[in-house]
Structures are given as C-alpha cells and as structure tokens.
Amino acid sequence: MAFCSCNQFLSSTYPFPIFNKNSKSVPKFLNSRVPQSLQFQAYMSMDQCGVPLTKIKIPHILTVAGSDSGAGAGIQADIKACAARGVYCSSVITAVTAQNTVGVQGVDIVSEAFVSQQLNSVLSDMQVDVVKTGMLPSLGIVNVLCQSLRHFPVRALVVDPVMVSTSGDILAGPSILSVFREELLPMADIITPNIKEASALLGGVQLETIADMCSAAKQLHAMGPRSVLVKGGDLPDSLDAVDIFFDGKQYHELRSSRVKTHNTHGTGCTLASAIAAELAKGSPMLRAIKVAKRYVETALEYGKDIVIGNGPQGPFDHLLRLKRGLYSSTKQMEFNPSDLFLYAVTDSVMNERWGRTMTDAVKAAIEGGATIIQLREKDADTREFLETAKACVEICHFYGKPLLINDRIDVALACDADGVHVGQSDMPAHLVRTLLGPEKIIGVSCKTPEQAKQAWIDGADYIGCGGVYPTNTKANNVTVGLEGLRTVCLASNLPVVAIGGINASNARSVIELGMPNLEGVAVVSALFDRENILSETRNLHASLIQAVSKVKS
Numbered sequence: 001m002a003f004c005s006c007n008q009f010l011s012s013t014y015p016f017p018i019f020n021k022n023s024k025s026v027p028k029f030l031n032s033r034v035p036q037s038l039q040f041q042a043y044m045s046m047d048q049c050g051v052p053l054t055k056i057k058i059p060h061i062l063t064v065a066g067s068d069s070g071a072g073a074g075i076q077a078d079i080k081a082c083a084a085r086g087v088y089c090s091s092v093i094t095a096v097t098a099q100n101t102v103g104v105q106g107v108d109i110v111s112e113a114f115v116s117q118q119l120n121s122v123l124s125d126m127q128v129d130v131v132k133t134g135m136l137p138s139l140g141i142v143n144v145l146c147q148s149l150r151h152f153p154v155r156a157l158v159v160d161p162v163m164v165s166t167s168g169d170i171l172a173g174p175s176i177l178s179v180f181r182e183e184l185l186p187m188a189d190i191i192t193p194n195i196k197e198a199s200a201l202l203g204g205v206q207l208e209t210i211a212d213m214c215s216a217a218k219q220l221h222a223m224g225p226r227s228v229l230v231k232g233g234d235l236p237d238s239l240d241a242v243d244i245f246f247d248g249k250q251y252h253e254l255r256s257s258r259v260k261t262h263n264t265h266g267t268g269c270t271l272a273s274a275i276a277a278e279l280a281k282g283s284p285m286l287r288a289i290k291v292a293k294r295y296v297e298t299a300l301e302y303g304k305d306i307v308i309g310n311g312p313q314g315p316f317d318h319l320l321r322l323k324r325g326l327y328s329s330t331k332q333m334e335f336n337p338s339d340l341f342l343y344a345v346t347d348s349v350m351n352e353r354w355g356r357t358m359t360d361a362v363k364a365a366i367e368g369g370a371t372i373i374q375l376r377e378k379d380a381d382t383r384e385f386l387e388t389a390k391a392c393v394e395i396c397h398f399y400g401k402p403l404l405i406n407d408r409i410d411v412a413l414a415c416d417a418d419g420v421h422v423g424q425s426d427m428p429a430h431l432v433r434t435l436l437g438p439e440k441i442i443g444v445s446c447k448t449p450e451q452a453k454q455a456w457i458d459g460a461d462y463i464g465c466g467g468v469y470p471t472n473t474k475a476n477n478v479t480v481g482l483e484g485l486r487t488v489c490l491a492s493n494l495p496v497v498a499i500g501g502i503n504a505s506n507a508r509s510v511i512e513l514g515m516p517n518l519e520g521v522a523v524v525s526a527l528f529d530r531e532n533i534l535s536e537t538r539n540l541h542a543s544l545i546q547a548v549s550k551v552k553s
C-alpha cells in the first residue's frame with residue numbers, strides 16, 4: 001500500500017487479522033473486540049497489510065457552497081445533514097462568511113481558479129453521486145461549476161439558489177441571475193428556491209398565494225430544471241408550511257405543520273442536502289423530498305429550545321440529539337466495574353405481592369446499598385414499562401446510581417437509561433452497541449467461556465454469570481454452580497457479576513471464590529420478594545463487605 005507500511009498496521013490496534021498470503025494457517029486476531037462476522041469477511045479478502053479488500057460504496061454528496069462560521073447554515077449544515085442522513089459529504093467552498101445568529105458580518109469570495117481546483121480534486125478522484133449547490137457568489141464560480149459538471153457528470157444535481165441569508169444579507173447578487181438561468185438551471189434535476197429566490201429568478205414577481213407559487217414553479221421549470229420545489233416557509237399568514245413541487249406534469253402541495261421556534265437558520269441548506277442524500281441513496285424525487293422534509297421538521301422540533309448565540313435566528317439540532325438527552329439531567333454515567341458490587345434486579349410481580357410501587361422498591365434498594373439497578377419486566381405493557389423506567393431513571397440519577405433495562409433496547413433508548421442487560425437469546429450485543437452508541441453500559445449473560453469471550457468481542461462492559469445456585473425467579477435456568485462461575489471468570493476479560501439464587505447467607509461463598517474480576521452479586525428475590533427491601537439490602541451489603549475483607553486478608 002502506498003500510504004502505510006505493514007508494520008504500522010501490525011503495531012497498531014488495527015482490528016483485522018495478521019495475514020500472510022502464502023500462509024494457510026488461521027490468522028491471529030490482533031484485536032478480538034471485533035464482531036466475528038467482520039473478522040471473517042476481512043480474512044476472506046485482504047491485502048498483505050491485512051487491509052480488507054471488500055469495497056463498500058457509500059452514497060456520496062458533494063456540496064458546493066459557502067462556509068458559515070456560525071455553523072448553522074452553508075457547508076457546515078450540509079455536512080451535518082448528510083451525516084445525519086447517513087451519506088458521505090465532500091465539500092467545495094465558494095466563499096467564507098463571517099456569520100453568526102445576528103447576521104453576516106463579512107464575506108470573502110474564493111477565487112474561481114481555486115473553486116475550480118477544489119472541484120477537480122474531488123470530482124477527479126471520488127465517486128460523487130449527487131452535487132448539491134448552495135451559495136455561488138460570482139458569475140465565474142457558476143461558470144467553473146458548470147464546466148466541471150460537464151466534464152465529470154454526476155447522477156443528479158440539486159440547486160439551492162441561495163441569494164439572501166435568513167438575516168436578509170445578500171449572498172449572491174443579481175449579476176449571477178443570467179448565468180443561473182442560462183447555464184446552471186438547465187443542468188439541475190431539482191431547484192429549491194424559497195419565495196424570495198423564486199421571485200428574484202423570475203425578475204421580481206410578487207408571490208403571495210399558493211396559486212402564485214404554482215405559477216412560479218411552472219415558469220421556473222420552463223428555464224430547464226427537471227423539477228422545481230418552491231418553498232413557502234415565508235408565505236404570510238400560513239399556519240402550515242406549504243411547499244409546491246412541480247415535476248413538469250403534476251403539482252404536489254406538500255404541507256407540514258410549522259414548528260414553533262426561532263431556531264430555523266440553515267433550514268434551506270439542510271433541506272437541499274437531505275434531498276440530495278435521499279437521491280444518492282436511490283430514491284425517486286418526490287419520495288426524496290418527502291423524506292427530506294420530514295427530517296428537517298424533526299430536526300427543527302429537536303432543536304426548538306436550544307440557545308446558541310444572541311441573534312433572532314439560531315441554528316437547530318441536525319443530529320437529533322437534544323430530545324434524547326432531555327430525560328437525563330446529567331451527562332452519561334461512566335461505567336465503573338465496582339458498580340456491580342450489589343446489583344439489584346427488579347421484579348414487579350414481587351413488588352405487587354408486597355404491595356409497593358416500583359419506584360418505592362428502587363428507592364429502598366438504593367438506600368440499602370444497591371450500587372446498580374436493572375429493571376426486568378417480562379410481561380408489562382411497553383407504555384407502562386416506559387413510564388416506570390423514566391421514573392426510575394430519575395430516582396437512580398438522583399442517587400448517582402446507573403439504571404439498566406433488561407432485554408428492551410427500545411425502552412432503554414426511549415427513557416435514556418444508562419444501558420441494557422441482554423442474554424444469549426436476546427439481541428446480539430454487537431448490535432446493541434451499534435444501537436446504543438459507545439457510551440452506554442452493556443451487560444451480557446454468559447454461562448460458558450466462549451460466550452464470555454464473545455461478549456468482550458461484541459463490546460460489552462460486563463458479563464452476568466449464573467445461575468450460580470438454583471432459582472425460582474427464572475424458569476428453566478441451568479445452574480452452573482460455583483465451578484461454572486469460576487471457569488467463566490477465568491475466561492473473561494470483562495468484569496463479572498454472579499447471579500441466581502444468591503442471598504445474604506450464600507453470597508460469602510461466591511465472593512470467597514476470590515476471582516479478581518468477580519465484582520459482585522446480582523439478586524432479585526433476596527431483595528424484592530421480602531417484606532423490607534431496605535433492611536434486606538443492608539444485610540446483603542454487610543455480608544458482601546465482610547466476605548470481601550476476608551478474601552483480602
């Protein structure tokens with residue numbers, strides 16, 4: 001390979017196997033925290049550096065636009081939108097703006113020669129599917145863009161005819177109108193003007209009604225683009241946001257409710273990029289627009305309450321992160337293996353038997369010394385489970401303890417729990433990791449050394465091993481005994497918590513196994529199928545402390 005030496009790869013934590021193409025031996029994996037399926041693919045095809053040869057083409061958008069230093073619009077919005085929509089985005093910068101939420105304080109136009117060079121760099125090397133244009137501040141820049149597009153044809157061209165910023169500042173003057181009409185628009189698969197831009201392109205006609213927008217769409221279509229989306233966001237007196245899409249044959253009125261927010265800076269760039277993203281994935285135009293509009297609405301909704309800057313129009317939340325974090329007042333809790341020390345796994349049937357609510361039970365367990373809580377609901381309605389989970393997250397975070405959800409990734413995501421616990425017949429841990437992201441805590445039940453190794457490869461944080469003793473809480477559960485627990489601990493690179501039939505009397509024997517990675521015990525009935533959770537938890541905590549000090553001495 002031109003860009004690396006084999007040694008560089010072998011000495012790094014590169015996850016694929018050392019592979020000698022002349023050797024028939026099974027490769028040794030450098031980093032086994034990689035799903036086996038991926039390791040297998042890599043083994044099947046790689047060069048002598050161990051670099052996989054399997055090629056995966058991801059949809060690629062090139063945005064040709066201006067930089068917004070405030071990052072709400074322009075190139076920055078385009079890249080965020082593409083990232084959110086799962087496509088690659090390269091960028092050719094046409095102008096650098098000094099801009100914030102108040103307005104545009106300065107514009108430095110990039111020379112057409114350098115725009116041309118950037119276009120050449122990207123288009124001559126990378127397989128661009130769709131080009132999306134934004135701020136094209138000079139006639140020369142539009143010309144070099146059209147030349148490049150003729151030289152390097154792409155599957156689709158999305159033209160967002162940016163002329164005026166949301167703050168009312170001019171980003172492309174009237175001098176470019178003629179070249180826009182004559183050169184660029186005829187090459188476009190879609191143009192996405194707002195009312196002001198449509199009006200400017202049509203020589204200043206007034207657009208005040210939906211009928212005006214339809215007429216504008218038709219006239220703009222006559223200038224050569226395959227289709228036109230006239231965005232009616234600025235239409236006065238409209239409760240809904242109404243856009244008109246015209247494909248040369250049919251008009252489509254696309255209506256969505258207005259999100260009540262001032263954080264709308266960059267919506268135009270974002271919509272055009274999202275349309276480009278869907279086109280690059282292979283969607284037909286109308287479908288691409290509908291999906292893109294829905295994405296923008298969701299992003300606006302997620303970002304409607306954020307405060308960035310002091311100006312009248314703030315940016316929004318392209319990556320749809322804000323709402324997800326709303327339920328937790330603190331940042332993601334870091335996993336500490338010592339959290340497994342006294343692991344309380346809830347049971348609502350037991351709680352009902354003793355006439356108490358789940359929140360009271362969780363509170364009592366924590367006050368008695370539980371170091372982590374797992375909500376385990378096998379029969380609850382999803383809605384009910386979610387409401388309980390949200391309330392328990394609040395309680396656990398108030399006490400600084402992590403809360404995990406048993407089995408249900410959807411519930412964990414919806415209540416922003418600290419993580420999940422899954423077993424061998426639940427969703428595979430590597431998929432759980434993909435869904436939950438790198439920060440959440442993932443535990444996996446393991447009865448064998450092989451399962452323990454796989455849990456580590458899959459990116460779990462700890463394993464639960466059991467049943468150590470027979471239990472009535474989980475039907476048909478195989479008992480592995482203390483010996484089975486020892487074997488799993490020896491094989492595990494991850495911290496281990498023992499589970500199954502454990503109580504204040506037998507917990508000592510578990511701890512006295514003296515396995516260095518055995519961090520604690522997980523219990524259900526010994527805490528929750530008792531009259532007084534607080535005192536039972538205190539009791540168990542005291543037994544554990546005693547056992548640990550004995551092991552240490």
Ligand SMILES: Cc1ncc(COP(=O)(O)OP(=O)(O)O)c(N)n1
Pocket residue numbers: 343345374376406407421422423424425426443444445463464465474497499522
């Ligand atoms: C800490 C801990 N260890 C093991 C389990 C069991 O999980 P699983 O095997 O998925 O069985 P169910 O709990 O889903 O019945 C656990 N829940 N917690």
Ligand SMILES: Cc1ncsc1CCOP(=O)(O)O
Pocket residue numbers: 466467470471472473474477499500501502522523524525526
């Ligand atoms: C969920 C689970 N997984 C293995 S054993 C078990 C049940 C543990 O419950 P208890 O502590 O009441 O024996």
Ligand SMILES: [Mg+2]
Pocket residue numbers: 406407421422423426
């Ligand atoms: Mg399970």
